[in-house]
Amino acid sequence: MKRDLYWVVAAGGILGVVALALVELGNPPNMGFCLACFDRDIAGAIGLFNWNLPLGYVRPEIVGIVLGSMLTAMAFREFGPKGGSSPALRFMLGMFMMIGALVFLGCPTRLVLRLGGGDLNAVVALAGFVLGIAGGVYYLRRGYNLGRTQGTGWLDGLVLPAFLAVLLLLLVFQMQFVEGGPILTQAKAFVGGPNSPIPLAAGISISLAGGLLVGFLGQRSRLCFAGGFRDIFVMRSGHLFWGIFVLLVVMVIGNLALGNFHLGFDGQPIAHADHLWNFFGMALVGLCATLLGGCPFRQLILAGNGNTDSAMTVIGMLAGAAFAHNFMLASKVGEGATVYGKAAVLGGLALVLLVAILNRRK
Amino acid sequence: MDQETRGTVEVDARGLSCPIPVIRVKDAISRNPGATIEVLIEDQETEENVTRLADGLGLAVSKPDPASHHLLLSPKQAG
Numbered sequence: 001m002k003r004d005l006y007w008v009v010a011a012g013g014i015l016g017v018v019a020l021a022l023v024e025l026g027n028p029p030n031m032g033f034c035l036a037c038f039d040r041d042i043a044g045a046i047g048l049f050n051w052n053l054p055l056g057y058v059r060p061e062i063v064g065i066v067l068g069s070m071l072t073a074m075a076f077r078e079f080g081p082k083g084g085s086s087p088a089l090r091f092m093l094g095m096f097m098m099i100g101a102l103v104f105l106g107c108p109t110r111l112v113l114r115l116g117g118g119d120l121n122a123v124v125a126l127a128g129f130v131l132g133i134a135g136g137v138y139y140l141r142r143g144y145n146l147g148r149t150q151g152t153g154w155l156d157g158l159v160l161p162a163f164l165a166v167l168l169l170l171l172v173f174q175m176q177f178v179e180g181g182p183i184l185t186q187a188k189a190f191v192g193g194p195n196s197p198i199p200l201a202a203g204i205s206i207s208l209a210g211g212l213l214v215g216f217l218g219q220r221s222r223l224c225f226a227g228g229f230r231d232i233f234v235m236r237s238g239h240l241f242w243g244i245f246v247l248l249v250v251m252v253i254g255n256l257a258l259g260n261f262h263l264g265f266d267g268q269p270i271a272h273a274d275h276l277w278n279f280f281g282m283a284l285v286g287l288c289a290t291l292l293g294g295c296p297f298r299q300l301i302l303a304g305n306g307n308t309d310s311a312m313t314v315i316g317m318l319a320g321a322a323f324a325h326n327f328m329l330a331s332k333v334g335e336g337a338t339v340y341g342k343a344a345v346l347g348g349l350a351l352v353l354l355v356a357i358l359n360r361r362k
Numbered sequence: 363m364d365q366e367t368r369g370t371v372e373v374d375a376r377g378l379s380c381p382i383p384v385i386r387v388k389d390a391i392s393r394n395p396g397a398t399i400e401v402l403i404e405d406q407e408t409e410e411n412v413t414r415l416a417d418g419l420g421l422a423v424s425k426p427d428p429a430s431h432h433l434l435l436s437p438k439q440a441g
Binding site: 004080082141145146148149150222224227230231234236237239292294 | 376377378379380382384385388405407410414415
């Protein structure tokens with residue numbers, strides 16, 4: 001086995017172990033990691049959507065992943081600030097990637113974690129996700145690209161990591177700026193509060209440590225949940241897919257051992273059985289991720305590497321979360337997609353396909 | 363048949379996001395069978411991806427300048 005492949009397998013396996021541990025320590029079921037939900041929680045924590053919604057927490061996992069990737073990239077001399085490849089379009093694609101994920105209720109990483117917990121709704125979503133990726137590859141093969149990046153100054157590459165680091169400090173010091181306003185506080189006071197669909201979270205330091213470790217592994221392995229399938233289409237390479245496969249195996253074994261494996265469609269934690277919209281929601285995510293060059297997890301890792309286009313994508317995802325919760329686009333746990341969510345997914349698919357068609361250039 | 367006369371084809375993969383460099387290199391290989399492909403690369407990840415593609419296609423990979431990420435892909439000599 002080649003050294004590259006060791007990293008991918010190690011990243012998938014250890015990501016699984018960390019995800020299982022975080023759930024045992026308090027994270028929501030089948031949500032050791034969810035790069036869409038956790039970004040959404042950050043959007044809530046800084047008041048980008050209705051303060052009355054009990055969803056808001058500066059997830060230390062996200063901060064850890066970006067900072068872990070950044071420190072690793074610096075240590076291996078790969079930190080290279082660059083950007084300028086259609087940042088506004090990337091912002092928009094990030095927005096729709098988030099909206100699609102919040103209609104399904106999970107990013108591609110959580111899709112695999114849900115599969116590993118026996119949630120069969122994730123099988124339906126996986127089919128949509130792969131179809132979306134295949135659609136993206138169709139346009140990639142026909143010359144789609146968002147233009148070349150240029151090198152930028154080191155300060156540009158530090159903006160997103162520094163922003164997240166500041167938010168983490170505000171969390172640690174439990175800042176509250178306005179009475180009844182956005183709360184940057186320990187999860188149990190807010191995320192797990194009354195009426196919250198999200199039950200609790202693991203402690204700050206353990207979540208941060210898990211994020212840092214996964215950020216290190218993501219940077220070294222280049223693991224990408226869209227790339228795993230995309231590279232099979234593009235170059236018949238199962239290299240990245242191995243990471244996803246190993247993660248799934250670890251999750252199934254771990255959940256069986258911990259008594260958290262429940263096979264079925266109904267009653268799955270933080271999920272719904274609205275099959276059509278699980279399918280189309282993740283089709284939108286697969287299409288956006290392929291056109292962006294990586295899934296939400298990979299975007300965070302690249303942002304840590306100094307890629308400011310990925311930083312724009314992450315900020316677009318925060319905006320997408322704000323739209324999703326201010327305008328009722330996010331699906332309701334245990335019920336299904338809202339009428340607005342369905343419209344946003346269909347409109348998103350149409351707009352994103354237009355981006356793909358209009359950006360073909362040789 | 364004589365690989366020397368096929369010349370070298372250049373693919374500029376600098377600044378292109380994943381997996382566009384791989385798609386462009388693959389295109390260049392299929393349009394110029396037998397040619398040597400020079401790929402201009404500026405980051406480690408693209409170098410790894412193009413190397414993996416070339417390995418999969420049975421091409422020889424060499425690095426003309428160890429200080430850069432540029433790669434030369436050429437058909438393996440028979441025998």
